[in-house]
Amino acid sequence: MHPYENIKISLLTKHKKENVIAPKFLKMLNAEIIHTDAFDTDELGTFTRDKARYGNQLDAARRKAMIGMEITGLKYGVASEGSFTSDPFIGLLPWNHEIVIFIDNNLGIEVIGSSKAAAMSSQSKIRNWKELAKFSRLNKFPTHHLVLRPDDENHPVLQKGISNRIVLEEAFNQAIKLSKTKKVYVEHDLRAFANPTRMKNIAKATTDLIQKLKSLCPNCHTPGFQITKIKAGLPCELCDMETRETMERIFTCISCDYEKSEFVKKKKADPAKCDFCNP
Ligand SMILES: [Zn+2]
Ligand SMILES: [Zn+2]
Known part of the structure; x- marks a missing residue:
C-alpha cells in the first residue's frame, strides 16, 4: 500500500482549483483533498498587479500550502501557483507555467509537479x-x-x-x-476559474506531481523519487558522434540521496538529430 493512500490533504484556494486537483488525488492516489478558502490567497499576489506576489512562484505556492495546513490542522498540504511569460519557441504566444506543490510535514519533504503550455493571456x-x-x-x-x-x-x-x-x-x-x-x-482574467486553458494546465501539473509522489525510493521508500538529471549524448546511428538526444536519466531520492541511473532503450540516435550529419 502506498504511504499516501487514504490520507487527507489540505488545499487552500478560492479560485476553484479543487475542481481539477481533488478528483486526480482521489483517482490516482486514493487520497482525499480537504478544501479551504478561509484565507484570501489574493493577499499573496494577483495577476492584475494590484497586489505584488509573495516571493517567487515557488515561495508563493509553498506559503499557500502551509497556510492551508495551518487552517485545516492537517500534516499534508497542496497548493498551486502560476505564471505567464512568452513561449520559448518564437516568443510571441502567451506561455503558462503552473506548479503544484505537495508538503508532507511528517517526513519533512516537499514534491513539486509542473506543466508548461500555451494558455490564453492577451x-x-x-x-x-x-x-x-x-x-x-x-x-x-x-x-x-x-x-x-x-x-x-x-x-x-x-x-x-x-x-x-x-x-x-x-x-x-x-x-x-x-x-x-x-x-x-x-x-x-488569469484566475484559474476564469481561465479554462490555465485550469487545464493546473490539472496537468497535478498529474505530474502525483506521478512523482507515486514513485517510491527503492532504498528508503520515501515518495517523490524523481528524475533530477538528464544526460544527452546518444551516439548517432550514422557517424557515431554524440548527439543532443537523451542517453541517460538519473533519479534521486529527496530524503536519502539514493541515486539510480536509467539508460534509454534506444542505442543510437536518429541522424536527423545529429549536428554533424544534419547540421
Ligand atoms: Zn531514499
Ligand atoms: Zn551523425
Whole structure:
C-alpha cells in the first residue's frame, strides 16, 4: 500500500482549483483533498498587479500550502501557483507555467509537479466597443473572462471576472468615462476559474506531481523519487558522434540521496538529430 493512500490533504484556494486537483488525488492516489478558502490567497499576489506576489512562484505556492495546513490542522498540504511569460519557441504566444506543490510535514519533504503550455493571456488598448467586441471574439470570451480598466495596465479602478456581453458593455462604458486617454485596457482574467486553458494546465501539473509522489525510493521508500538529471549524448546511428538526444536519466531520492541511473532503450540516435550529419 502506498504511504499516501487514504490520507487527507489540505488545499487552500478560492479560485476553484479543487475542481481539477481533488478528483486526480482521489483517482490516482486514493487520497482525499480537504478544501479551504478561509484565507484570501489574493493577499499573496494577483495577476492584475494590484497586489505584488509573495516571493517567487515557488515561495508563493509553498506559503499557500502551509497556510492551508495551518487552517485545516492537517500534516499534508497542496497548493498551486502560476505564471505567464512568452513561449520559448518564437516568443510571441502567451506561455503558462503552473506548479503544484505537495508538503508532507511528517517526513519533512516537499514534491513539486509542473506543466508548461500555451494558455490564453492577451491584452490590448482599445478605443471603442467595436474593437472590444473583436478582441472578445478572438480571445475565447466568454469562457475566458476579461478584466477592464481605464487608460492602461496600472489604473487602480478595475473590473475583474467579466463573463458576459451585457456586463462587458457596462464595464466598457464605465472605463471609457474614467479614462484620460479615451482608451480602455482589456486583458484576460488569469484566475484559474476564469481561465479554462490555465485550469487545464493546473490539472496537468497535478498529474505530474502525483506521478512523482507515486514513485517510491527503492532504498528508503520515501515518495517523490524523481528524475533530477538528464544526460544527452546518444551516439548517432550514422557517424557515431554524440548527439543532443537523451542517453541517460538519473533519479534521486529527496530524503536519502539514493541515486539510480536509467539508460534509454534506444542505442543510437536518429541522424536527423545529429549536428554533424544534419547540421
Ligand atoms: Zn531514499
Ligand atoms: Zn551523425
